[in-house]
Amino acid sequence: MSQSVMYPGSPSKPSRPIIEVKPHSTLDDVYGIIVGVLFVVIGIVLLHAAGLLTGGVAGIALLTSYSTGVSVGTLFMMINVPFFLFGYFFMGARFTIKSLAGSAMIMGLLKVMPFVLVIDRVHPAVAALGGGTFCGMGILALARHGAGVGGTGIVTLWLQKQYNINAGRTQIMIDSVILALALLLVAPHLVAWSALSAVAMSGMVMAWHRAGRYFGS
Structure with a gap:
């Protein structure tokens, strides 16, 4: 719902519309976080299938997995622990709880994916653009609903x-x-x-996560 107001002394010149902002409901947040988690997981699966990395905590987990053999899901959660502590003290309990829930779902889905989604061949260009964009969309969806994927994203x-x-x-500087x-x-x-x-992922956040661009909360 919106309505126009007039500038003082200038009845013919309307100001910018006043927009009634409605915060997200609990159901909105749950659905948005689930969608964000699915995007991130599919992005990581694409990147992993091509032997690629990405930025943020997902990139650190992938890189460590390649060198240690430990599963990406386990590393993803372990690396996140100090960042969640940071989130609790500086972003609040609500943000941290949502982020923990999202990261736990990501970890769980990454452990399940080898049994339900196996990609035998993918060109690195497709994996890079598709995987990075999927991860970026997931991060964006989580941010819109007051959560993060943890790690450097927090x-x-x-x-x-x-x-x-x-x-x-x-994020681009950290990813570099x-x-x-x-x-x-x-x-x-x-x-x-x-x-x-990494550019595809950070580009999504850079382009769409800006102050004043989105009115939900």
């Missing part, structure tokens, strides 16, 4: 909330460090494709 969301520093730009470290373990051409996936 820090970037806090920086945007606290200092209005665009989360996507911060992760991908530079990946050169020690992953072939350079795969790191190059991984960089494309």
Whole structure:
């Protein structure tokens, strides 16, 4: 619902419409978080099938998995622990509980995926663009419903909330460090494709997670 108001002394010149903002219901949040989780998991599966990385905690988990053999899901949750503590103290209990729930679902689905979704062949370009975009969409959906995937995403969301520093730009800088470290373990051409996936992921957040662009809460 919206209505127009007039500038003082200028009855013929309407101001910007006043928009009635309705916060998300609990059901909205549950559905939005589930959708976000599915996007992130499918993105990670695509990237893993091509031997690629991405940014954020998912990228760290993938990189560590390649070098240790530990499952991505287990590493994803372990790496997240200190970031969840940060989220609790600086973003609040509600945000942290939602993020924990989302990350637990991601971990669970990543453990199930090898039994229900097996990708035998995918070109690195498709994996990079598709996987990165899926992960970005998932992160965006979670952020819209007051949650994060954990890890560096919590820090970037806090920086945007606290200092209005665009989360996507911060994520790109963090991802650059992760991908530079990946050169020690992953072939350079795969790191190059991984960089494309990180740009696709951060680009989604940079383009769409901006103050004033979205009116839900």
